[in-house]
Amino acid sequence: xxxxxxxxxxxxxxxxxxxxxxxxxxxxxxxxxxxxxxxxxxxxxxxxxxxxxxxxxxxxxxxxxxxxxxxxxxxxxxxxxxxxxxxxxxxxxxxxxxxxxxxxxxxxxxxxxxxxxxxxxxxxxxxxxxxxxxxxxxxxxxxxxxxxxxxxxxxxxxxxxxxxxxxxxxxxxxxxxxxxxxxxxxxxxxxxxxxxxxxxxxxxxxxxxxxxxxxxxxxxxxxxxxxxxxxxxxxxxxxxxxxxxxxxxxxxxxxxxxxxxxxxxxxxxxxxxxxxxxxxxxxxxxxxxxxxxxxxxxxxxxxxxxxxxxxxxxxxxxxxxxxxxxxxxxxxxxxxxxxxxxxxxxxx
Numbered sequence: 001x002x003x004x005x006x007x008x009x010x011x012x013x014x015x016x017x018x019x020x021x022x023x024x025x026x027x028x029x030x031x032x033x034x035x036x037x038x039x040x041x042x043x044x045x046x047x048x049x050x051x052x053x054x055x056x057x058x059x060x061x062x063x064x065x066x067x068x069x070x071x072x073x074x075x076x077x078x079x080x081x082x083x084x085x086x087x088x089x090x091x092x093x094x095x096x097x098x099x100x101x102x103x104x105x106x107x108x109x110x111x112x113x114x115x116x117x118x119x120x121x122x123x124x125x126x127x128x129x130x131x132x133x134x135x136x137x138x139x140x141x142x143x144x145x146x147x148x149x150x151x152x153x154x155x156x157x158x159x160x161x162x163x164x165x166x167x168x169x170x171x172x173x174x175x176x177x178x179x180x181x182x183x184x185x186x187x188x189x190x191x192x193x194x195x196x197x198x199x200x201x202x203x204x205x206x207x208x209x210x211x212x213x214x215x216x217x218x219x220x221x222x223x224x225x226x227x228x229x230x231x232x233x234x235x236x237x238x239x240x241x242x243x244x245x246x247x248x249x250x251x252x253x254x255x256x257x258x259x260x261x262x263x264x265x266x267x268x269x270x271x272x273x274x275x276x277x278x279x280x281x282x283x284x285x286x287x288x289x290x291x292x293x294x295x296x297x298x299x300x301x302x303x304x305x306x307x308x309x310x311x312x313x314x315x316x317x318x319x320x321x322x323x324x325x326x327x328x329x330x331x332x333x334x335x336x337x338x339x340x341x342x343x344x345x346x347x348x
Contacts, residue, residue, distance in 0.1 A: 002285050003285070003286065003287075003345065003346070005282075005285055006281075006282045006283070006284075006285030006286040006287075006290065006294065007282070007286070007297060007342050008282070009278045009279070009281050009282030009285065010278070010279060010282035010283065010286070010293075010294045010295075010297040010298045010301070011282075011297060011298075011301045011338075012275075012278050012301075013275045013276070013278035013279035013282060013298045013301070014275075014279075014297065014298040014299060014300060014301025014302040014303075014304070014305060015301050015302070015304065015305045015308075016271055016272070016274060016275030016278065016305070017272065017275040017276075017279075017298070017302045017305065018301065018302035018303065018304060018305015018306045018307075018308070018309070019271075019305040019306075019308055019309050020268050020271055020272050020275070020305075021089075021092055021306070021309050022268075022309055022312075022313070023035065023261075023264040023265075023268060024089075024092055024093070024313075025309060025312070025313030025314070026260075026264070027260055027261060027264060030261060031251070031254050031258065031261060032089070033241070033242040033245040033246050033249075033251065034242070034246065034251070034254050034255050034261060034265075035261055035264070035265050036086070036089065036238055036239075036241065036242040037239060037242035037243065037246065037255070037265075038255070038261070038262060038265035038266065038269070039265040039266075039268050039269050039272075040085075040235050040238040040239055040242075040269070041235075041239055041269075042265065042266050042269030042270070043268070043269030043270065043271075043272040043273045044227070044231045044232075044234065044235035044238075044269075044272075044273070045232070045235050045239075046269075047269060047270060047273045048224050048225075048227050048228035048231075048273060049228050051221060051224045051225075051228070052221075052224065052225050052228045055217050055221040056212055056215055056217055056221065056225060057215045057216065057217075058215060061211075061215070062208075062211045062212055062215065062225065063229070065207075065210075065211035065214065066204075066207045066208050066211045066229065067207065070122070070203075070204050070207045070208070071204070071229060071230075073203055073204070074200045074201075074203060074204035074229070074230035074233075075200070075230060075231075075232055075233030075234075076233065077196040077197075077199045077200040077203065077230075077233075078196055078197060078200040078230055078231045078232070078233045078234035078235075079196070079233040079234055079236075079237055080193040080194075080195075080196030080234075081193065081194055081195075081196035081197035081200065081234045082196075082233065082234030082235065082236070082237030082238050083190075083193050083237060084104070084108070084189075084190040084191070084192075084193035084194035084196065085190075085194075085234065085237075085238055086237070086238060086241055087186045087187070087189060087190035087193075088100060088104055088187075088190050088194070090183075090186060091103075091104075091183045091186050091187040091190060094180065094182065094183030094186070095157070095180055095183035095184060095187065096157070096310060096315045099153070099154065099157035099184075099187070099310075100183075100187050100190075100306070103150070103154065103184070103187040103188060103190075103191050104187060104190050104191040104194050105150065105191070105194075105299045105300070105302050105303045105306070106146065106147055106150035106191065106303075107188065107191025107192050107194070107195075108191050108192070108193075108194035108195040108198075108299060109143065109146060109195070109295070109296060109299040109300070110143060110147070111192065111195040111199075112195035112198040112199060112292075112295045112296075112299065113139060113143050113292045113295060113296050114131065114140075114143075114292075115195070115199060116128055116199075116202050116291035116292050116295075117129070117130060117131045117136050117139070117292055118130075118131060121202035121203050121205070121206070121291045122202070122203055122204060122205060122206030122207060123205055123206025123207075123209065123210075123284075124206070124284070124287065124288050124290075125202055125205075125206070125288060125290065125291040126206070127288040128288045128289055128291060128292065129288070129289070134347060135289060135344045135345070135347050138340065138343070138344035138347065139289070139292050139293065139296065139341060139344045141340060142296060142337050142338075142340035142341040142344060143296065143337075143341075145333060145334075145336055145337035145340055146296070146299075146300055146303075146333075146334055146337040148333055149300075149303070149330045149331070149332075149333035149334035149336075149337060150303065150330070150334075152326055152327075152329055152330030152333060153303065153307070153327065153330040153331075153334075155326055155330075156323045156324070156326040156327035156330060157323075159319075159322060159323030159326060160315070160316060160319050160323045161180060162323075163318070163319045163321075163323060164318070164319065195295075196234070197231070197234065197276075198279070198291075198295045198298075198299075200230040200231065200234075201226055201227070201230060201276075201279070201280050201283070202283075202291040202295075204226060204229070204230045205223075205226045205280065205283075205284070208222070208225055208226045208229055208230070209222040209223070209225075209226060209284075211225075212225045219281065219284075220277065220281065223277050223280045223281050223284075224273075224277055226280060227273070227276050227277065227280065231276075279294065279295075279298045282294050282297075282298070283295065283298075286345055287345065289344065289345050290345075293341050293342070293344060293345045296337075296338075296341045297338050297341050297342065300334050300335075300337055300338045300341070301338065303331075303334055304331055304334060304335070307327065307331060
């Protein structure tokens with residue numbers, strides 16, 4: 001039962017993270033820096049630290065118990081993710097949510113799945129089998145299936161672009177704008193760095209969860225504490241970016257002008273934190289292979305979530321025929337990969 005719940009949590013985490021770009025589709029002419037500032041400040045700083053300060057009796061002792069080494073390593077990893085997150089939002093505008101999410105997930109997943117099998121994580125993840133063990137090889141097969149699905153997603157994305165180039169100007173105006181090739185390069189860089197979030201959890205969760213439980217807090221509070229401590233570096237990268245541009249452009253006055261941006265920022269911050277907590281708890285519940293399997297399932301479902309935003313947001317409006325069929329096949333292949341990854345966790 002715990003295995004099933006872990007898979008469900010990882011699945012919901014992926015869908016939650018994958019659909020977090022929905023404000024870009026419902027808000028016209030969004031103030032980008034203001035949105036980033038409020039979204040990251042609420043989701044990665046305010047919300048998790050409110051939980052920690054309320055539920056953990058002595059946060060200072062918690063930090064001291066965890067130690068500087070764990071905090072430094074985890075935050076360096078989260079900084080990499082922070083850079084990827086900024087690039088991701090830029091790429092969504094340039095090449096669309098569907099293709100951006102596919103590229104980020106494929107590259108990030110490759111690193112995020114393989115690294116914990118080679119360089120073991122903390123806590124129960126230290127006992128993970130090697131890459132060339134039976135479950136390790138099955139995980140690699142699942143990864144290859146996912147990559148095949150992502151290739152198909154990319155082919156569908158290129159096909160969509162070709163169709164839109166020949167479409168009416170009215171249709172094109174509703175699609176993602178910007179230099180497609182430049183956006184593609186940025187998406188690849190972001191994809192490599194994006195695994196930093198998952199790896200930050202993998203390499204810090206053991207000491208942090210133990211430190212929080214020593215003070216009598218429960219599993220979910222301990223999970224939130226991991227993200228509160230490990231994500232500060234990535235949060236500061238995003239917040240610093242927003243502060244720099246708002247200061248340079250002298251646009252601090254726009255921060256609370258639009259209620260739709262304010263509400264969406266706070267809602268997505270809560271959605272993102274919830275997704276991270278579910279991912280972390282799901283990875284732990286999946287056992288010693290949870291670092292790789294849980295992350296793989298979460299990322300696979302995140303791709304599907306990205307496509308949901310793309311379809312609902314109108315990226316595929318006016319596009320039919322082979323590109324759309326290819327996308328459907330791609331999503332089916334990714335779903336098969338999720339099944340393979342889930343099964344690999346049962347043959348330890």
